[in-house]
Amino acid sequence: MTKEIRRIITEYGRLSVDITALPVDADLYQAGMTSHASIDVMLALEDHFDVEFPDGMLTRSAFESITAIEAALLKLRAEAAVR
Amino acid sequence: MSVSVGRDQAFLDAVRHIADAHAAPNADQVDREARFPAETIEALREERALSAFVPGELGGGEVSFQALASACFELGRRCGASAMVFAMHQIQVVSIVRHLQGADWFEEYLRSLAAEQRLIASATSEVGTGGDMGRSVAAVTPGEDGMCAFEKQAPTVSYGAHADDLFVTLRRGPQAEPSDQVVVLARKDQTELEPTSSWDTLGMRGTCSPGYVVRASIAPGQVLPTPFPKVSAESMVPVSHILWSHLWLGIATDAFERARAFVRAAAKRDPGTPPPVATRLSHLMSELSLLRAEVSSGLAEFLDASGEPGRERLSTMASALRVNNLKIAASEQAPRVCQGAMGVCGIMGYKNDTPFSVGRHLRDTMSAPLMLANERIHQTNASLLLIAKEV
Numbered sequence: 001m002t003k004e005i006r007r008i009i010t011e012y013g014r015l016s017v018d019i020t021a022l023p024v025d026a027d028l029y030q031a032g033m034t035s036h037a038s039i040d041v042m043l044a045l046e047d048h049f050d051v052e053f054p055d056g057m058l059t060r061s062a063f064e065s066i067t068a069i070e071a072a073l074l075k076l077r078a079e080a081a082v083r
Numbered sequence: 084m085s086v087s088v089g090r091d092q093a094f095l096d097a098v099r100h101i102a103d104a105h106a107a108p109n110a111d112q113v114d115r116e117a118r119f120p121a122e123t124i125e126a127l128r129e130e131r132a133l134s135a136f137v138p139g140e141l142g143g144g145e146v147s148f149q150a151l152a153s154a155c156f157e158l159g160r161r162c163g164a165s166a167m168v169f170a171m172h173q174i175q176v177v178s179i180v181r182h183l184q185g186a187d188w189f190e191e192y193l194r195s196l197a198a199e200q201r202l203i204a205s206a207t208s209e210v211g212t213g214g215d216m217g218r219s220v221a222a223v224t225p226g227e228d229g230m231c232a233f234e235k236q237a238p239t240v241s242y243g244a245h246a247d248d249l250f251v252t253l254r255r256g257p258q259a260e261p262s263d264q265v266v267v268l269a270r271k272d273q274t275e276l277e278p279t280s281s282w283d284t285l286g287m288r289g290t291c292s293p294g295y296v297v298r299a300s301i302a303p304g305q306v307l308p309t310p311f312p313k314v315s316a317e318s319m320v321p322v323s324h325i326l327w328s329h330l331w332l333g334i335a336t337d338a339f340e341r342a343r344a345f346v347r348a349a350a351k352r353d354p355g356t357p358p359p360v361a362t363r364l365s366h367l368m369s370e371l372s373l374l375r376a377e378v379s380s381g382l383a384e385f386l387d388a389s390g391e392p393g394r395e396r397l398s399t400m401a402s403a404l405r406v407n408n409l410k411i412a413a414s415e416q417a418p419r420v421c422q423g424a425m426g427v428c429g430i431m432g433y434k435n436d437t438p439f440s441v442g443r444h445l446r447d448t449m450s451a452p453l454m455l456a457n458e459r460i461h462q463t464n465a466s467l468l469l470i471a472k473e474v
């Protein structure tokens with residue numbers, strides 16, 4: 001999953017640094033991701049993983065690092081499995 | 084009556100009195116001469132209103148946020164510029180109070196703000212980023228003496244020449260990205276303001292808001308511990324939009340009152356036949372009601388979300404959309420109501436020296452759509468709408 005997230009951020013995050021060198025807990029906004037770019041990332045994640053982030057999850061901090069994104073996706077999957 | 088309700092009531096009574104006794108009689112001169120509403124701000128100081136929102140343990144009045152919003156409305160009814168100065172100061176105070184995380188320097192600062200009734204101006208916009216507050220050019224730059232320096236080209240600093248301290252957004256450091264911002268509070272004795280432009284505007288003339296190059300040297304402890312994006316989403320943006328809309332509503336309400344007085348005077352002159360403009364006044368009332376409803380629901384939703392532990396909801400995109408929409412709607416509706424009032428009063432409203440003059444109201448509220456350009460906010464909303472679910 002981390003690999004796929006990295007690929008999506010590379011494509012849509014418009015970072016100012018090389019993402020392959022970025023630790024999973026690095027702050028993506030500090031790495032140059034703008035709010036506009038973060039929305040493209042969210043859309044691409046929803047599309048790729050076939051999920052919908054509910055409004056309560058759509059916060060800046062939920063998408064601030066690869067780890068945070070992975071946690072959000074896992075939470076959504078767990079919730080979907082229960083349903 | 085609980086203690087907090089009693090506190091709010093006493094504060095609002097005092098503000099209402101200041102609005103009538105100081106803001107109203109000076110409003111025309113403040114506007115005409117584009118001068119700072121010194122009498123009103125001095126009276127607010129005497130009532131300790133500049134520290135009204137500061138917690139009691141730090142020497143402040145600890146009134147509720149609703150009370151601050153009502154105070155902006157009351158001042159707006161009498162003098163738009165005075166209300167705007169008060170509102171901007173409070174935006175800075177609320178942002179500090181909600182995000183200081185127990186930092187010593189900021190607690191000490193709030194104590195001195197309360198004791199000395201210090202007035203805070205702001206330099207959040209910047210030459211080169213326009214109205215986009217989410218990016219900065221100027222940066223906090225550590226010096227060899229353990230202090231930090233910065234130099235910021237500020238296009239508009241309201242009451243900069245009259246303020247004690249300055250609330251400034253900057254990049255975290257010389258290498259930081261434009262969006263990696265912090266807030267610093269620079270005291271007047273640490274700051275140099277070099278004027279770069281004048282302030283001869285259509286409205287909001289008494290805010291005295293020319294451009295400056297701001298140069299300051301501050302201690303590292305003067306950087307607010309909470310990163311600016313969080314301060315912005317949870318406090319600065321919603322609080323700005325709520326307090327501004329309250330004062331715009333105040334201005335529009337007074338314009339409506341003047342139109343109503345005009346119609347009543349006409350009705351008295353010719354009893355038996357309702358004046359034809361009476362129907363226009365009724366139309367205007369509907370427009371004012373829309374504005375009032377938008378402003379009060381915006382406030383209620385913010386209070387709800389602020390009351391939740393962690394205030395997480397304020398950081399959601401749905402919440403950003405909501406508060407952005409309050410700004411757009413209120414900033415467009417307020418000048419519409421003022422223009423409608425002018426339509427009712429006719430030439431008596433257009434003239435600057437009648438009891439029914441609404442020119443200042445119209446000019447003051449015309450700043451609302453460009454104080455953070457609505458088109459820019461629409462563009463942000465357009466991208467938020469792509470991802471938010473329930474709006």
Ligand SMILES: Cc1cc2nc3c(=O)[nH]c(=O)nc-3n(C[C@H](O)[C@H](O)[C@H](O)COP(=O)(O)OP(=O)(O)OC[C@H]3O[C@@H](n4cnc5c(N)ncnc54)[C@H](O)[C@@H]3O)c2cc1C
Pocket residue numbers: 171204205206207208209212213214215237239240241242287290292450453454455456457458459462
């Ligand atoms: C009365 C008053 C007091 C103020 N006081 C202060 C203060 O104390 N401190 C402070 O820091 N600032 C202050 N400001 C500045 C304010 O906060 C804004 O930064 C400023 O009004 C925006 O300036 P601008 O119109 O040049 O910028 P921009 O936002 O760049 O807008 C310029 C033009 O471009 C258009 N535009 C911009 N972006 C887009 C887009 N994405 N899509 C389409 N069109 C777009 C806008 O509609 C506008 O016509 C004050 C402003 C006013 C009116």
